[in-house]
Amino acid sequence: MTPLEVIFWIASAVILISAIMMVTRRNLVHAALFLIVTLFGVAVYYVLLEASFLAVVQILVYIGAIAILVIFAVMLTRQVTNPGQLFNKHASLALVMSILVFIGLYLALSVWPEFSAVAPEADTAAAISNLGTAFFVEEDGQPVYLLATMTASVLLLIPLVGAIFVARQKE
Amino acid sequence: MELTNLIIWLIPLPPLLAFFFIVLFTNKNNKLSHSIAVGGAGLSFLGAMYVFYQALTTNHFAEHPFGNAITWLNLGDKPFEIGVMIDPLSAIVLFFVAITVLMIFIYSIGYHNYGQPKGDHDKKGFPPHGAAQDGHTVLSIEPMYARFFAFIGLFAFGMFTLVVSDNLLTLFVGWEIMGLCSYLLIGFWFGKDSAKNAAKKAFMTTRVGDVFMLLGISYLFTEAGTLSFKAIFTEEMISHLAHADSYIPGLSVAGLAGILLFIGTVGKSAQFPLHVWLPDAMEGPTPVSAMIHAATMVSAGVYMVIRMFPLLQAGGHGELTTAMTVLAVIGSITALFAATIAVAQNDVKRVLAYSTISQLGFMVAALGIGAYVAAVFHLVTHAFFKALLFLGSGSVIHGMEHGVLHTGNHKVDPQDMYNMGGLSKKMPKTFWTFLIGGFALSGFPLITAGFWSKDEILADAFANGHMGVFWTLAIAAFLTAFYTMRQITLTFLGKARTKEAEHAHETPATMTTPLIVLAIFAIGFGWVGVPEHFPGIGGILPNWFHDFIAHGLPSFIHFETIHFSWTPLITSLVVALGGLLTGWLVYRNATTAENDPIKKLLGPVHTLLKNKYYFDELYDKVLVKPLAVFSEKVVYEFMDRKVIDGFLHKVAELTFSLGTIFREKFDLPVINEFFGDGTAAMTQWFGEKIRKIQSGNIQQYMIIAVLGAFVALFAFWMTLN
Amino acid sequence: MIPLSNYLIVAAGLFSIGLYAVLARKNAIMILMGIELMLNAVNINLVAFWRYLTPENVSGQVFAAMVFVVAAAEVAVGIALIMTVYRRRDTVSADEINLMKW
Known part of the structure; x- marks a missing residue:
């Protein structure tokens, strides 16, 4: 077992266990904290996959923004702890469905020839600069992802405006 | 243009x-x-x-x-x-x-008595009966x-x-x-x-x-x-x-x-x-x-x-065609035949009616012998003097009605000429215009329009050798003059034969003015068509009418110019003057309808004429009655009631029973209950069951969606292998 | 070395757990968090595919970045909606928000 593999298994365990913990918590603040732990585990994955830019973004955007937003929402709705039933009446059926989806995904993937592929050697140090140029710089006169970047920024702006409008307290 | x-x-x-x-x-x-x-x-x-x-x-x-x-x-x-x-x-x-x-x-x-009061008992659909005013009965306005x-x-x-x-x-x-x-x-x-x-x-x-x-x-x-x-x-x-x-x-x-x-x-x-x-x-x-x-x-x-x-x-190329012969025959017959009937009529308007038929016969006969211009000429002059005569007779009747209302004796027929007499003094305007119209109709020589047009027809007939037409029309013209003078004499001349006639009154200006205007035309219009070769006055006035009308015909139809001949001229002079004179001589002392001089003279023939040759009775016997019987017995009782109605009733019964069978056996059980109600019930039942799915619970929807996706994936995977 | 399958199996597990949260939890905020888990599972896949199959092409990472954007927008709108519903009806329980039914 290489140190990377050890880290991988620890990260996997953290992701799955904290995810299960999150789903089953009665206290929503606890659930949000377990979500943060899960997201942190995913960030570790990104590091293992040598996508360091995404790892940083994962921590900044997810843990720094989204998770905090969720905690605020929990607090504002004043339903930190659920008084009644935690799960709805379809909970057992939902559990079966989820397991079936997992099995289905596993079966679908296992027949795929690349399922057990091994990571090829790659100059991942250059990946960040490649990503940066892919986002903004033209390549052979063609802005490969420039349009997608711009669209994404607009896509981010409009829901935020909409969210403010929806949530605005009317006089 | x-x-x-x-x-x-x-x-x-x-x-x-x-x-x-x-x-x-x-x-x-x-x-x-x-x-x-x-x-x-x-x-x-x-x-x-x-x-x-x-x-x-x-x-x-x-x-x-x-x-x-x-x-x-x-x-x-x-x-x-x-x-x-x-x-x-x-x-x-x-x-x-x-x-x-x-x-x-x-x-x-x-x-129609404009300006007169409303009648006391007048109803729509009846002639006005008069209204009481200041103790008198006066004419009342048409309802x-x-x-x-x-x-x-x-x-x-x-x-x-x-x-x-x-x-x-x-x-x-x-x-x-x-x-x-x-x-x-x-x-x-x-x-x-x-x-x-x-x-x-x-x-x-x-x-x-x-x-x-x-x-x-x-x-x-x-x-x-x-x-x-x-x-x-x-x-x-x-x-x-x-x-x-x-x-x-x-x-x-x-x-x-x-x-x-x-x-x-x-x-x-x-x-x-x-x-x-x-x-x-x-x-x-x-x-x-x-x-x-x-x-x-x-x-x-x-x-x-x-x-x-x-x-x-x-x-025809100048000769008479079949169609023209038909016209000539029918026209001549009509001219003579209607004139004979007119002689025996006592109703002032009926005399004119038969005279109209007779004069129209003149025109048709004229056309039949190819006297195109003469026919048009007579058409125009006749329209003027006959309108004048009718309006004049209306004026006479109106005056008589005045008298009838005055005496209050409603049994007196204001249209019967034997109830009149001596009206020339009571109604001078009507008399003089009627006289002009009557002379025009008779063909009084030289001054009246009727003379020129009728003379032209006779001249044409004579010149082209249609002697049958010529003599028939000549006799008809004589009778025309005779009955016209009879009418004038009975109506206007002599003494009043009834009290009503004594109290007759001249009609208002709205009625006499048209009479005067038409009288002018009844005289003057003849002068536009004086033939060129007429002795004495021919050529003084141009024969304008002939030029005007004859050129209206298509140029390929030719007329032969008529050469003047004394025979038709003398004939028309004789028949017109003779007829007028005879009429006056015979009727100047007439008293009552029973003592009608012509009646004595002709005896049973007069009865025949009086009854219009029994044409109405003939048509009644030959056409109307048989038709009525045929309609009643054959068409109505047999065809309509028995055959058509019977057939229709049978069809109706058959259709009705067929309809009942369809309704009882097919429509009610199959269509209504099985298809109609059955479908409705099934839809309702299904709706009842299936509406539970739409619970409004978003998570339930998602479970179903995942299930669906899973089934789809499974099916896809199955087909893959 | 860690084979691709490991990442994919963990991602599938994470996806199923998120799905379970979405399907079974009453609280609307928990549903939102479940969706976040599912999106993360997808992201893991995207990045893993990039690294194992086409490391010379950065599109996998670009896709993952897009998912971040969508997730952020989704959370913002979702929480705004939840806040509004809570103000109106004083609840965030998904099975009580069922006005749109027969």
């Missing part, structure tokens, strides 16, 4: 608008109604006079008549055109129609005063349409409008059974002629492909029609079409044997008699047949 054409289009319109205005808006207001009607007739009159003046002053008018046409209907490769046309013939007809129509409209105001003006407006529209038409179809439209109006106006006093029956009789008798006329029009259209006068009366078309064989052996297409159209005239102009309706039509108000039975409608029949003259003479 453009303006003239526009005016020609507009001439028929004002009376029609007057009709609609009166019917829709002003029928409660008598003054407004008659103002609108007379105004409409006046506008038409002005338009007609303008067009007539243009026709007189335009050079080469006959070669280039006024008028234009629009495409009305596209019948495949034959566009059907309707339009207006004024040629010499229609110009002269328009002239006298416009004048007489306007005069009759004005006369109607007085005739349906406005309606009368509406009807005669529509009638005038029909007549103007007929005259300005440039084709047979619109002519026929005007013709039928007049037929309808004639029905409505004869039956104007529909409360009287006699008027009601007369209206029906007139309508149905003319219908017989109209059906044949429509046949003729259709046949002509089939063969010629057009109904436009201009297109038919070309040399090629006429010769084509004259040489094509018809269904009847020995008769050309032109001949058959001409005869069929002439049968229309026989009905409309009351020629033998369809003359029976016209005397009965005297049941209508007198202006109607004047309008329909003198000036316009009966003239329309003659106008149409004159218009068709090129067709009638087609193929």
